[in-house]
Amino acid sequence: MEQQLKDILHQVKLLASDVKSLQDIEQLRVKFLGKKGELTVVLRGMGALSKEERPIIGKLANEVRTDIERLIKHANDELVSIEKGIKLKKEKLDVTMPGQTYEIGKKHPLTLVIEEVENVFLGLGYQIAEGPEVELVKYNFEALNIHEGHPARDEQDTFYIKPDVVLRTQTSPVQIRVMENKKPPIKIICPGRVYRSDAVDATHSPVFHQIEGLVVDKGITMGDLRGTLEVFAKSMFGEDTNIRFRPHHFPFTEPSAEVDVSCWNCNGEGCKVCKGEGWVEILGAGMVHPKVLKNCGIDPEIYSGFAFGLGVERTAMGRFGIDDLRLLYENDVRFLKQF
Amino acid sequence: MKVPISWLADYVKIEGNIKDYSDMMTMSGSKVEGYEKPFHEITNVVTGKITEITSHPDADKLVITKVDVKTDLLQVVTGAKNISIGDIIPIALHNSTLPNGVVITKGKLRGVESNGMMCSIAELNLTKNDFPLASEDGIFILPKDTKLGVDIKEILGLDDTVVEFEITSNRPDCLSIIGLARESAVTIGKKFELPNISLLEKGKGTAKDYINVTIEDYELCKRYTGKVITDVIIKQSPLWMRKRLRDAGVRPINNIVDITNYVMLEYGQPMHAFDLNYLKEKNIVIRRAKENEIIHTLDDQKRILNTQNLVIADGDKAIAVAGVMGGANSEVNNDTTKILFESANFDGVSVRLTAKQLGLRTESSARFEKGLDPYNANKALLRACELVEKLDAGKVVPGIIDCYKELPAKKIVPFRPKKMNEFLGTSIKEQTMIDILTSLDFEVDKGKMEIAIPTFRSDVEAWADISEEVVRFYGYNNIKASLQSGNRATQGIKTYEQRIRDTIRESMLAMGLMEIYTYSFTSRKVFDKLLLKDDSKLRETVVITNPLGEDFSIMRTTTIPEMLQVISHNYNRRIAKASFFETSNTYHPIKNEKLPLEKNILTMGLYGDYNFYSIKGIIEKLADTLGITDVRFVADSNNPSYHPGRCAQIKVNEDVIGTIGEIHPDVADNFEVPKRSYIGELDIEKLYKLTSVLKSYKGLPKYPEVDRDLAMVVDESVLAYDIEQVIKSNGGDLLQNVTLFDVYRGEQVGENKKSMAYALSFRANDRTLTDEEVNKAVKEILSKLDSEIGAILR
Numbered sequence A: 001m002e003q004q005l006k007d008i009l010h011q012v013k014l015l016a017s018d019v020k021s022l023q024d025i026e027q028l029r030v031k032f033l034g035k036k037g038e039l040t041v042v043l044r045g046m047g048a049l050s051k052e053e054r055p056i057i058g059k060l061a062n063e064v065r066t067d068i069e070r071l072i073k074h075a076n077d078e079l080v081s082i083e084k085g086i087k088l089k090k091e092k093l094d095v096t097m098p099g100q101t102y103e104i105g106k107k108h109p110l111t112l113v114i115e116e117v118e119n120v121f122l123g124l125g126y127q128i129a130e131g132p133e134v135e136l137v138k139y140n141f142e143a144l145n146i147h148e149g150h151p152a153r154d155e156q157d158t159f160y161i162k163p164d165v166v167l168r169t170q171t172s173p174v175q176i177r178v179m180e181n182k183k184p185p186i187k188i189i190c191p192g193r194v195y196r197s198d199a200v201d202a203t204h205s206p207v208f209h210q211i212e213g214l215v216v217d218k219g220i221t222m223g224d225l226r227g228t229l230e231v232f233a234k235s236m237f238g239e240d241t242n243i244r245f246r247p248h249h250f251p252f253t254e255p256s257a258e259v260d261v262s263c264w265n266c267n268g269e270g271c272k273v274c275k276g277e278g279w280v281e282i283l284g285a286g287m288v289h290p291k292v293l294k295n296c297g298i299d300p301e302i303y304s305g306f307a308f309g310l311g312v313e314r315t316a317m318g319r320f321g322i323d324d325l326r327l328l329y330e331n332d333v334r335f336l337k338q339f
Numbered sequence B: 001m002k003v004p005i006s007w008l009a010d011y012v013k014i015e016g017n018i019k020d021y022s023d024m025m026t027m028s029g030s031k032v033e034g035y036e037k038p039f040h041e042i043t044n045v046v047t048g049k050i051t052e053i054t055s056h057p058d059a060d061k062l063v064i065t066k067v068d069v070k071t072d073l074l075q076v077v078t079g080a081k082n083i084s085i086g087d088i089i090p091i092a093l094h095n096s097t098l099p100n101g102v103v104i105t106k107g108k109l110r111g112v113e114s115n116g117m118m119c120s121i122a123e124l125n126l127t128k129n130d131f132p133l134a135s136e137d138g139i140f141i142l143p144k145d146t147k148l149g150v151d152i153k154e155i156l157g158l159d160d161t162v163v164e165f166e167i168t169s170n171r172p173d174c175l176s177i178i179g180l181a182r183e184s185a186v187t188i189g190k191k192f193e194l195p196n197i198s199l200l201e202k203g204k205g206t207a208k209d210y211i212n213v214t215i216e217d218y219e220l221c222k223r224y225t226g227k228v229i230t231d232v233i234i235k236q237s238p239l240w241m242r243k244r245l246r247d248a249g250v251r252p253i254n255n256i257v258d259i260t261n262y263v264m265l266e267y268g269q270p271m272h273a274f275d276l277n278y279l280k281e282k283n284i285v286i287r288r289a290k291e292n293e294i295i296h297t298l299d300d301q302k303r304i305l306n307t308q309n310l311v312i313a314d315g316d317k318a319i320a321v322a323g324v325m326g327g328a329n330s331e332v333n334n335d336t337t338k339i340l341f342e343s344a345n346f347d348g349v350s351v352r353l354t355a356k357q358l359g360l361r362t363e364s365s366a367r368f369e370k371g372l373d374p375y376n377a378n379k380a381l382l383r384a385c386e387l388v389e390k391l392d393a394g395k396v397v398p399g400i401i402d403c404y405k406e407l408p409a410k411k412i413v414p415f416r417p418k419k420m421n422e423f424l425g426t427s428i429k430e431q432t433m434i435d436i437l438t439s440l441d442f443e444v445d446k447g448k449m450e451i452a453i454p455t456f457r458s459d460v461e462a463w464a465d466i467s468e469e470v471v472r473f474y475g476y477n478n479i480k481a482s483l484q485s486g487n488r489a490t491q492g493i494k495t496y497e498q499r500i501r502d503t504i505r506e507s508m509l510a511m512g513l514m515e516i517y518t519y520s521f522t523s524r525k526v527f528d529k530l531l532l533k534d535d536s537k538l539r540e541t542v543v544i545t546n547p548l549g550e551d552f553s554i555m556r557t558t559t560i561p562e563m564l565q566v567i568s569h570n571y572n573r574r575i576a577k578a579s580f581f582e583t584s585n586t587y588h589p590i591k592n593e594k595l596p597l598e599k600n601i602l603t604m605g606l607y608g609d610y611n612f613y614s615i616k617g618i619i620e621k622l623a624d625t626l627g628i629t630d631v632r633f634v635a636d637s638n639n640p641s642y643h644p645g646r647c648a649q650i651k652v653n654e655d656v657i658g659t660i661g662e663i664h665p666d667v668a669d670n671f672e673v674p675k676r677s678y679i680g681e682l683d684i685e686k687l688y689k690l691t692s693v694l695k696s697y698k699g700l701p702k703y704p705e706v707d708r709d710l711a712m713v714v715d716e717s718v719l720a721y722d723i724e725q726v727i728k729s730n731g732g733d734l735l736q737n738v739t740l741f742d743v744y745r746g747e748q749v750g751e752n753k754k755s756m757a758y759a760l761s762f763r764a765n766d767r768t769l770t771d772e773e774v775n776k777a778v779k780e781i782l783s784k785l786d787s788e789i790g791a792i793l794r
């Protein structure tokens, strides 16, 4: 009987290694383990065994059954995995064929620049202030120390609605409105649309955008202005960026400066972007003129402040290498998709 | 301001290379735009004397000459007519260069060797203004005493470097050689002092014997100074003066006019010369013009004046528009023998307005309008007289005419070094400040701690301005960077409204719309193109009084035209399909208010392979994102710009927050956009109030939904909205969702009918629903659909 069991196991081993399909496996199972299967038949003869032999053969029979089950499962697993492999092979795709297209909108390059600047200053604790585009002369000029007779007020530069109402020529009037209504500390940036009487060409537009910043508090220094603009320049143009102040004149700041950053394209070596200078002018800045503070009801003996401004169009053109400002307002899809 | 370096060198010596000097000047506040040697293209051109002229054997029009250039005797063939033996001429040698890239080499002319070319003034890029006695088209014959073999640039003074400065509007004192010399001296660490002027004054009598001057309006004329010159001989001014004027961009005319221009450039004080022989009354009055008073100005134009203009009159007759231009009736000409030099101080605003009114902006008015120093007037006048004597142009009469009521005293302000350092974030020593200020002609009184501001610096008023004076020479870039240490913290956050706008933009982008930026002004013509009625509110506009043109003459009241222009632009470039959005303002006048209402509008535009439901879906998804429920779309057939059957007002409660629809086919034609273009407009400010950004979580359902589909046939005129309303209002608490999933028209449903299929889902929060419960609810819905809108279940 022991020999019979060993023969069965041997037989199963042979057959299991040769199964071709899931049916073969089922047949194998029925043939040996089924109700009339060979193992079952052998086990039924156990009754004829002696008391001593029974436990030994019984144990052996169980081991054989376990082995057979294991063999069948193994054969089954192998077969399933082969069939899976075949199926996967059949499903092979040409991965070089184009992907399905999804339409996604793109932010306008001017928005990209505005948001980038906003994010730098939000991180520094600034708020974003807004104001009207059609503005009183009082706010656009007078409060900013630009008096009657100043060339900036000329009709050649400014669009007039009425003698005392203009299309704002800068976002600075927003600063005045904030200072009139809020006690220091004031830390704001004012992005917005501004207007100047320039005919449309590759570098001019009667409509353009500015972002101005204003900080007013006790003990604000020109060193703080420099520090702030350094942080800004590094955030916008990279950690290695340097800045340079050049004396200039703005009616609403004193001292005033034009601010250059080291050329992001050539790192100051001189190239087309910086016209060989190694520096690119990006900002106007200065300490808020004491008269401007006074105009807004802030005592310049107690408080001081700084202000700065940059042209969004010019920054976008420099940043993205756009050579014609008109592209920004033409809105050709082939242009917009590039950002 | 163009500055020849040689002129500047009369007052301060500039050493080292010009680039370093330019950089230093830029960094101390006098921005250098550029510099050049205007005649750097001329090389290897020297003076030579013609010693022999013989005829050419093979050409009638040519001659063979011998030219002595000191080191050599050259054979030169020329076709020139105006030369004779003994003439000294400029000769371009072998391998010489001339302006505009011309290169001269030796060669043969009709078989005869020629070793150079004789030059005309034109070939040297000069004009008769520079050299009035030169031949217009012949060879340039130089004076008999000219040295031979010398570089022509040296002879003609063409070797100067000219630096161009950009002068900011607050520094009229720097619109002069003297002003820039002062700045240069402080910048490069040298001393600057204005030289004293002494005159011989060989003229007879005294100035008052020749002319009487009265100022009637001291408000517009603070000071009037004058000197008389007799025995004037009008001739060309010397080469050095013509050269400097030309390099500075001023056309030389004659000695007297050149002197007035020279002094204007040098001192920054405009001057004028009157021919005294033409002043009949000898009585100069500075007064406001009479209404409609007429003057013929130097440029031969008839000018009509009014009482806002200031004139210089001789008795009753105007002889100059003060500070702007002289009159033709007293102009210096070749017969002039006696002149009055005027050096006056006119009010800046008045000169500016007069120049603007007459459309006549001159070098003189440009300086006056910035506000000049009255103390400079007499200095400039004396300098002009000095030049008269130097040029031997006439005899200066002793005595000066000097009229004024009161001259402004020097402003005295406190000297506050501590405040200045605190303000700048520096620790500049007090003595350093004093040194810088003193070199700029400020007077510092250390005892009183006061500063006297020089009268030519009307831009400086208080400690902030004085800080700038100090720091621009201390070095802007020597200020150490700091970051408001120890200051009060502020919140860096966007406002609620700003965040809503961000969400709107993100939603638009996610739905594939491209962001655009368009101009805020437009033309009135667009209202007709939009088919707006004559009484449309949108025709009430904010008007620009000085627009760039009709197309940019009003502020827009609707954003549709610009959106359509963008669609048209892209459509015309064969882009088959696109969708856009813009967030921007429209502008609407308000009665009795100075400033208009500025409405923030979201505009959407779609064309190519879209339909009405595309734009509607965008609005629905946006509303959903913003948490706005109860958005309704109400058919609007009265909006003239839209297709009458394909337009809807967007309503929340009873408030209209926007419009969507297909553009009217005629409007589409007017703007050259495809017929099936879709536009949406949404009032962003109205969204602020409706939006609920604070979302609150609702528990996920614990029990399953039961779904039922209903297909019904209704009349064509029945609106989907009405069906939905009936279903929703009769579905009870269990009804969760109603979705239209199919609309069918055809024979099976009959004419003027449509079949509408809805998917309904039911659910209870506390139990699994039974079929009976759902059936009961459906039955109720069906019965109301039948009774209220005559729907028949299919």
Ligand SMILES: [Zn+2]
Binding pocket: A263, A264, A265, A266, A267, A268, A269, A270, A271, A272, A273, A274, A275, A276, A278, A279
């Ligand atoms: Zn570069």
